[in-house]
Amino acid sequence: MPHTPGSRRTLSNRRTAHRLAADFGLLTLAAAFALPLAWVILSSLDPNADLRVKVPDSLTFSNFDAVLTPGITFTPLLNSLILCGGGTLLTVVCAALAAYPLSRFRSRLNRPFLLTVLFATSLPITAIMVPVYALFVQVNLIDTMQGTIFFFAASQLPFAIWLMKNFMDGVPKELEEAAWTDGASSSQSLLRIVLPLMGPGVAVVTVFCFVMMWGNFFVPFMLLLTPDQMPAAVSINEFFGNRGMVVYGQLAAFSVIYSSPVLVLYVLVARRLGGGFALGGAVKG
């Protein structure tokens, strides 16, 4: 039996042993996660990169130089920025407006509306892309930036409304009532009181939408046709996936450039909210 007279000391010894075992287990698991990441970073700096993780014989920025051209990097990134920036702006504005009455006024319609929204958050958007394509051909929105932006916004809206409403519920109503007695209208109190007080919440919604759109491949792949309009998510595939000879160092360099904005955004938001756990908690509902 484990509890003998000296069990206090064994317990604390056992804790230390447990912690070391946990550290070791975690580091082993993380090594498996790190290998593909190590490949992209090392290869981007390696003049002779191939498909294996290896330390380069010499370091070079020539891979970055080679891809930093208008055709390969700047135009696709600008397109990504227009699509995701436009889509995010539209989503956040619409979500904030919609969340306000849902959070502030009681109505019989609130619950069914919110349930529908929650239901829509979990629909597989991939499944409706073929009909969206067919529909966009009919209404001449195919191959247009605005059409893609509208669809991006609509696809992110359910989750954005849900998150925004939850964050807005956290702002006490009393603060607003004071403003109302001073004669402020609903729109004024939303803009001047509620939104500033839920700044971190708005930041989470914004970053979340932007990151989701930035990484989305299928939507622009289906809805845009002209190569000049393609965002980085699709162009990377066209440039590197369809060529017979792939320059792996350049592919890695482009991947690093394309991924860094979302990583930076994530770190900024995670730091303000004390780790990524806020998002996990928010998703839990």
Added chain:
Amino acid sequence: MSHEAGTAEASRKGRAALGRSLTRALPVAPALVLLLLFLAGPIAYCAYIAFTDLQLTGQAQESFVGFDNFRKAFEDEAFLNAVWLTLVFTVLSSLIGQNTLGLALASLMQRASKPVRTLVGGIVITAWVLPEVVAGFLLYAFFRREGTLNALLDWLHLPSQNWLFTLPILAVSFANVWRGTAFSMLVYSAALNEIPKEITEAAEVDGAGGWRRLWHITLPMIRRSIGTNLMLNTLQTLSVFGLIWVMTRGGPGDKSQTLPLFMYEQAFQNSMIGYGTAVALLLLLLGSLVSVIYLRLLRTEV
């Protein structure tokens, strides 16, 4: 509204109240319009063209064909293959892979020292935040014949093989685990943090071993998070397209062609939009089913 008041007054009050609710609901309008036009619209259109023989090109007018597309699907070997692969992909990568590994990472993190926790969390979350296509390329490089995995196996003197050719569905499943585990890890970390320390400590002092504690205390206490997590993972996995597209294009042959890739191929490479949409509708119904179960779970939780 008061019952004693005259009907005229009541209706005026009613109209005023209606007017007020309409003004209050006005801010919902932009979101509602977007959702109706670009989300509900396509879903309704999906339900319509799934019953037609709409084609990509060279067709004057599509015609209504009833359940033909669905009948065709269930007789189509390729469709049944895609259903089977979707099932394998979902069970392997979401139910088993992401879920178990996420729980393992989260519970190890509870006990590990802080620097290790931060480092490991950072690495796993980076894999999650990376764009889908980049994750696809990274794992393509990892699983290729000349890639890192085989280099590692050679180094350990284990037999290597051409993973993307022999076991593509396994390779893309691992890729999905690599990319999606962070979400489960975050959900479980949040859930485990809510378990009072006293309970686990009491069990520890009573001499309950790690596995028994996990089975009798931890799992029952986080069962709602497990349910939520399983549903959300499944929904996310059902709609994976880019990752598989970049790694294998559904090939070789159709050995990693899950339903979304099958749907795409039918609609665009074979020009049968109607048939592709019928498959899409089935996928959508499957997703809705999971989604309804998820809502049920949430309702018991709230």
